[in-house]
Amino acid sequence: MEQLSNKFQLLQWNFRRLLNIPQKTVSPVVWRPPMITSSHEPSSEFRENLSEEENKRIDRILEELFLFSRLSVRFPKKISDSEWKTFLELKSRKSRFDEAMFLFRKEKLEEEDARKKLEKVNFRKISEQNVGSRVPSYMLHFPNSVSEEYYQMKRLYEAYLLENRPILAVDCQFLSRLSPRGRGLTALQLQYLITENRRNPDPFRLHFVNYDSKNSSIQDLEKSKLQSIRKSHVFNPIVTENGLETYENHSKNVIYLSPDATEELESVDDDKIYVIGGIVDRVPEPGIPKHASLEASQSAGVFARKLPIDRYVDFKSGSKFLTLLAVAEILRQVNIHGDWKKAMKVAIPVRNTRGADEKNPKARAAQLRIHAFNQEILKRIDRRLGKDFI
Structure with a gap:
């Protein structure tokens, strides 16, 4: 029966290809x-x-x-x-x-990361072998991992100790209430946020608040997706089980970002604390209220503001609920140069600003x-x- 099904699928596929008829599926569905x-x-x-x-x-x-x-x-x-x-x-x-x-897809990304790391190691070994040998003056040696990590740590320590960057606090109270898929996607975004902040020349003072490390679901995430939280040798965000009462001495400087807020955020200042809800952006979550971030800000008694997306971006497709990484990058860019339009152009995918008629018809068909x-x-x-x- 399976062989007959396979023959039928392949025959149909080849027939459509022979007559140049658009295929229904990306490839034949065969056993x-x-x-x-x-x-x-x-x-x-x-x-x-x-x-x-x-x-x-x-x-x-x-x-x-x-x-x-x-x-x-x-x-x-x-x-x-x-x-x-x-x-x-x-x-x-x-x-x-x-x-x-x-x-x-996760395995493929991990394999690609491992390949790139191996290439770096091999390149570094070759560079070290060339030290002291005659090489053209215009060739610079590849910086070793120690110097890279040193400068990353230096920038992070300066941000925290000198308080010369804003605090970006992720409210993790929603994490255990998300669906398994939503929880996994959000955890990956949090891990990327840690990594990108560590590597960035202008790092935030990154905090995770309302982080329930005793919750079994969150412990599972730390094993599979949020591994760096458990690594003592990796510079991590400041993690606390406390909520926004952590900032009670600076409550006037706390701003909770919510797409449901009525007022827009005007600037991103070094002495402010910007809170973003740790909620996956892609799909509705049955365990999360529709206006969760606004309700969280009201419960904590702090200001709620929304990003001025409608003023600077003409959304033609997709959701206006941005990823944690996109929100963080917009805040970082505005903190550096103050230009909202430029910041959103960097952080918001081009696909969101293109209508159906502007998109590649071949990509849509695929x-x-x-x-x-x-x-x-x-x-x-x-x-x-x-x-x-x-």
Whole structure:
């Protein structure tokens, strides 16, 4: 039956290509040998701590993953116990399929980072071998990691000790209330925020407030996505379980950024404390109120302001709810030069300022084919396993 299905899909695909008819999917949806192995299964220790019902759910999810791995090459090489914990929390087959693809993309990014680090190490070794040898005067030696880290630390210490940069505080009270996928995406943004701030020539005094380090969900994030929080040798943000009462002596200088605020932020000053809600930007979250950041500012009794996005950016597509990194970069740019328009041009993706008629039609068509490909995979699995289970 599978061979017949494969032949039909390939025949249809080649026929459309021969007649130059636009394809419905990005590639033929065919059955392949399974990619799933023992490295994808949860450990026996993990399963021993689950209930009987949870173990049955694990078995059903393994059946799904087996079929995912046969229909899409975008499948992770392994799945850890902490990632299995996320799979158990996900409520739909589509969300589990999206999580598998997310883990695949994460692996690819990690592989690319490892490759770049290796290239740096090899380049540094070659540079060190050339020290003392005759090289053209215009060639500069690649700076070693010690000097890079030294200057990064120097800038950070100056920002904190001299108080010559604004405080950027991330309100983490929402983190444990997000969906598993939202929690993971937000944690990745927080990790990127730490890394980018450390590397930036103009770093913030970065704080994480309302950070519940005893919460099991957040502890899992520290193991999988927020690893630098646990590294004592890495310069991290100041992390506290306390909320905005941390700044009670400077309450007049605290500004909570919220898209629902009525007044706009006018400037970004070194002596102010700018608070952003640690909430994923992409999708609505059932556990988070619609006006969560505004309500948080009112509860803490601090000023709420919104970025003047509508005044400087003509949004034609996408959401006006920006990523944590985008908000941080806008604040940084305005703090440096005061030009909101220039800052938003740097931080807001071009895709948000282009209408449908301005976008690349080939790219749009490719996205539709990818979507159709994924939908076909889910249909095949529904036919094989029956409708989704809860």
